[in-house]
Amino acid sequence: MTQQNTDPVGADVEPTPVGAATSEVATVPGVATVHTAPVRREALYFARRNKKLLGGLAVVLVFLLLGLLGPLFTGDDPLAYVGPPSASPSGEWLFGTTTFGQDVFAQFVHGLRATFFVGVVAALISGVLGMVIGFTSGYRGGLLDEILNMVTNIVLVLPVLAVLMVVVAxxxxxxxxxxxxxxGLYNWPWVARAVRAQTLSLRAREFVDLAKLSGAPVHRIIFREIAPNMASYLFMVFILLFGGAVLFAATLDFIGLGPTDGTSLGLMLNQAKQWSAMNLGLWWWFIPPGLGITVIVSAMYIMNVGLDEVFNPKLRES
Incomplete structure (x- = not known):
């Protein structure tokens, strides 16, 4: 796994998200406001009819609900010895048990909760860092832009997985x-570069010039004029960050550098490998966590493709 360094839409082209021409530009008295409601209704219309988006969202919600509600029915300790060793899946043990008599289903649902937690938190950290640096660099320009761009490029070329392994170890x-x-602290550079490229284009638009003439402060221009025009783009970025964080976490867990307390899908794979589950034919120990990680990440990327079709008129299906 390598760090993603490309944005989902293309940072070298001028942004054309759904809201690109619908920002409220009435920051100067006498200038009419363009309302976003019709465009939002249009996006919602196509979102309801996009099979990729709906299918991916349904899969993610199923796993999310299983992770949130499952632990309520399996107990607080997924590592407890509760059954016979190496029992195959049955009505009593849905996913069977490990060689130590631990309930694999209990570990799986607790692992889902851990997977979503790490994905959301890491994506939020990376997204916020990337957006703040990207917006500031792209809008301010000059020496500040050069410094932030240099820092971004330095972090971007670091072997992220190797650095994470050393730090966590x-x-x-x-x-x-x-x-x-x-x-989250090591997965933001590509976001900053993509947001910077979009900001460089948007800051030359007329509605930004009008906001400047009205005397609006920089932070208000960025978060009320530029950011809303990139809302769809930023949402797609969050999905990519979530998927990347889940894969990074699973890799660290699998090689033994995961959390020292609790459980996760990656740690389940690590324990299954460590205790030779494949050689012993205990397929129910390693297939559920591996399949869970694959399905969740795949569903997120399918959602991203669906959102691209919803927000990009050229890709919409009639």
Whole structure:
């Protein structure tokens, strides 16, 4: 797995999200406001009819609900020895048990909760860092832009997985929160570059010039004029960040650098490998977590493709 360094739409082209021409430009008295409601209704119309978006969203929601509600019915300790060793899936043990008599289904639902937690937290950290740096660099320009761009390029060329392995290996106590923070702090550069490219284009638009003439401060121009015109784009970026964070976390868990407390889908794979589940024919121990990671990430990327079709008129299906 390598760090993604391309944006989902294309940073070298002028942005054309749904809201691109619908920002409220009435920041100067006497200038009419363009309302966004019709465009939002149009996007919602196509979203309801996009099979990729609806299908991916349905899969993600099913796993999310399973992760949120499943632990309520399996107990608080997924690592407890509760059944016979190496029992195959049955009515009593839905996903069978491990060689130690642990309930694989209980570990799976707790692992889903951990997967979504790490994905969301890491994506939020990376997204916020990338957007703040990208907006500031693209709008301000000059020396500040050069400095931020240099920092971004330095972090971008770092071997992220190797750096994460070194950092995590030296942490005596590792938790889901620390893992999410570490992943989030190293996965923002491509977001910053993409947002910077979009901002460079949008800052030359007329509605931004009108906001400047009205005397609006920089932060208001960025978050009320530029950012809303990139809302669809930023939402797609979050989906990519989520998927990338889940894969990074699963990799660290699988090689033994995951949380030292609790469980996750990656740690389930690590334990199954460590105790030779494949050689012993205990397929129910390693297939559910591996399949869960694959399906969740695939569904997120399918959602991203569907959103691209919804927000890009050229890709819409009639």
């Amino acid at each position: 030296y942490l005596e106590v590792r938790s889901l929160t620390s893992q999410a923070i570490i992943i």
